[in-house]
Amino acid sequence: MRTKELTTVTMTTIAETAQAPVARHGRWEADARTRAARLENLLGDPYDPANPHGLHALFTADDRRTPPAETEALLAATGLGAEFVPAEHGGLLTRADLLARALRPVFRRDVALGFGHGITSLFATGAVWAAGSPAQRHDLARLLLGGGRATILHHELAHANAILRDEFTALPEPRRGGYRLDGRKDVIINASRADAQVVYARTDTARGPHSHSVFLLDPAEAQPGTMRHLPRVETTGMRGVLFSGLEFAGRPVPGDALVGRTGDGVPLALRTFQVNRSVICGVVIAAADTVLRSAVRAATTGRSGPVARRWHKALTGVFADLLACDSMATVALRALSLLPDRAHVFAAAVKYVVPDLLRENLDELATVLGGRGYQHGSPEYGSLDKLVRDLPVAGLGHAGTASCQAVIVPQLRTLAEHAWFAEEEPPPELFREGAELPPLDYSVLGIAGGGDFMAASLVGSAARLASARGVGGQIAALAELAEAFVVELRALRETCRRLPPSAASASASPAVCVLSDRYSLIVSAAAVLGIWEGQDGTDPFLADPGWAVLALSRIGERLGIPVPDLPDGCTRHVLDELIRRYRAGLSFDLDATVLAQ
Structure with a gap:
């Protein structure tokens, strides 16, 4: 496999991470914050028209349907590829939640940039970190640390992650x-410029869970006439990403290119997809943050007084939803380290809910932005127009939802019969900021069974809040909401217990698939409650129940369960924090990080 020359940045990275991960364990979170802040500052003020890495330059590249070359060069120089290499192989990847934090500065500016220069390599290499040989891992690590790219060949945009297609x-x-x-295959990200190809291919003509295998290939080693590059495919969204096709015609593949064992393709995909799904949700929140920022700008620019009342519900609601989405993604990402054998269903539920919430949020923000939201190429307001186009191409559309249903639906009857209201809560470290967690280990991620720790967390949160019901104020509203979700979980349990065995198939009826929607919203509420309970008071806003009340009320309304009226001052409290963060240049997620401006 071709390897890139190691830059000074990546050589330093290798030296720093050569020591045992345990020695760095206490520093992982601080290191990720430092790297994110450094990258944020290097990318600079996104609204400065003279900034070569700002929104104006990125939107211009999107219009040209070309990658933003100058910004890609910056990301390569900073050693972004090290984020996708586990620390044991010389990189910076320790935990999935910290990876998402480190990547948010890129996605805050451009989802297409995040996919075209970066995260696709993570999706491709997961199978190698999970089951590759020492030589495969070494070569791939050296490639990424040197600025190279890997691409993955298995899913069409038309049917998302359906890897069982021939x-x-x-x-x-x-x-x-x-x-x-x-x-x-006609649509592959970076097919024309990837230095490594991870190919999921059928190796057994019989249908079944072991029909596919994974291969790590070097495109430079393809013999003449056995691999043909197909023309570029232009897409409606992520227009600066280079999508094109590849055609193989009898390309010889050596036996040592096999990743893991013959027939491991589907299990490896299921194992790694839960990481991919969770990371996508964790980073795309930053892109929605930018759209919310433009809406706040539209609602405040030229006004000396408070924000017009007609915008309160949309602005505070979207802010609460972003905090809820971040809660879901953060818990899922931490679970990959803390509860790796049990995270797969919750990861699918998060990927099921977060894109839907973000799409609804964009619709709400469009009412605030009006025509300005579709000012094509405007740094101040054009992020709405671009994100509406980019999200479906990024796998955050209907097809991605269907793939998540295929994970959740087969588990519902088993969870109802054996897990709900029957198992212990997860460790509190799952929800606690700054808690030390084990490193992400792809090889131990589970793909079936494992119970439901989030349902248990919901029941535990409701029990602890029960004494606050009826006392009035925001804490009482939070207690009422928690109990309402528990009641819904009980009702869902009774329904799922009556499911016929045939409902476990991925092609279950629409009525059965609706159950996955109910389930996903319930465990999403559990994540919000868990994150709220995990606060230590460092952030007074997050420690206050107001944001959680608003977030849970909106989830409850989507679920169709009774929700209490919002307590007096709840919306105002959330709005004040939104405006404070906007004026202070802080992000609208759980971290409230300082942004370049």
């Missing part, structure tokens, strides 16, 4: 040894 075959070659790779 797009590639790699049938054994008994005489020569190894495999013969054939097939075509």
Whole structure:
């Protein structure tokens, strides 16, 4: 496999991370914060028209349908590829939640940039970190640390992550040894410029869970006539990303290119997808943050007095939703380290809920922005127009929802019969900022069974809040909401217990798929309650129940359960914090980080 020359940045990274991860364990979170702040400052003020990495330059590149070359060069120089390499192999990847934090400065500016220069390499390499040979891991780590890219070949945009489609075959070659790779795929990110290809291909003509295998290939080693680059495909969203196709025609694949064992393709995909889903949700929040910021700008610019009352509900509601989405994503990402054998269903639930909430949020913010939200290319207001186009292409549309249903639906009856109201709560470190967690280990991620720690957390939160019901104020409203979600969980349990065995198939009826919607919203509420309970008082706003009351009320309304009236002052309290953060240049997520301006 080709390797890139290691830059000074990445050589330093290797030296710093060569020591045992345990020695760095207490510093992981601080290091991630420092890297995120450094990258935020290097990217500079996004609203400065003269900034080569600002929104004006990024929107211009999007109009040209070209990658923003200068910003990609900056990201390469800073060693962004090290974020996708586990620390044990010389990189900076320790925990998934810290990875998302480190990547948010990029996604805050441009989802397409985040995919085109970065996160796609993470999606591709997960299978290698999970099951690759020492040589494969070493070569891939060196490639990414040197600024190289990896791409993944398995899913079409038309059917999202449906890896069981016959797009590639790699049938054994008994005489020569190894495999013969054939097939075509028209839409691949960075197909024309990737230095490594991770290919999911059918290796068994029989249908079943072990029909596919994974191969790590070097495109430079393809023999003439066995690999053909197909024309670029232009997309409605993420227009600066280079999508194109590849066609293999009898390409010889050596046996040592196999990742793991023959037939491991589907299990490896299921194991790594939970990381991918959770990280996507954790970073795309930053893009929605930028749109909310433009809406606050529209509502406050030219006004000497308070924000007009007609915008209060939309602005505070979206702010509460972003905090809720961050709560869900943060818990899912931490669970990958703390509860790796049990995180897969909750990861799918988060990926199910967060895109829907963000799409609804964009609709609400459009009412505040009006025509300005579609001022194409405007740094101040054009982020709405771009994100509306980018989200579906980023896998945050209907097809992605269907893939999450395929994970959740088969588990519902088992969870109802054996897990809900029957298991212990997860460790409090799952919700506590600054808690030390184990490193992310792809090889121990589970893909079936494991109970439901989030349902248990919901029941525990409601029990602790029960004494506050009826006392009035925001804490009483929070207690009432917690109990309402528990009641809904009980009702869902009774429904799911009556599901026929056939409902476990991914092609279950729409009526059964609706149950996954109910379930996902319930455990999302559990994440909000858990994050609120995990506060230590360092952030007075997050320690106050007001934001959680508003967030849970909106989740409850989506679920169709009775919700109490918002207590007096709840909306005003959330609005005041939103305006304070806007004026102070702080992010609208749980971290409230300082932004470049």
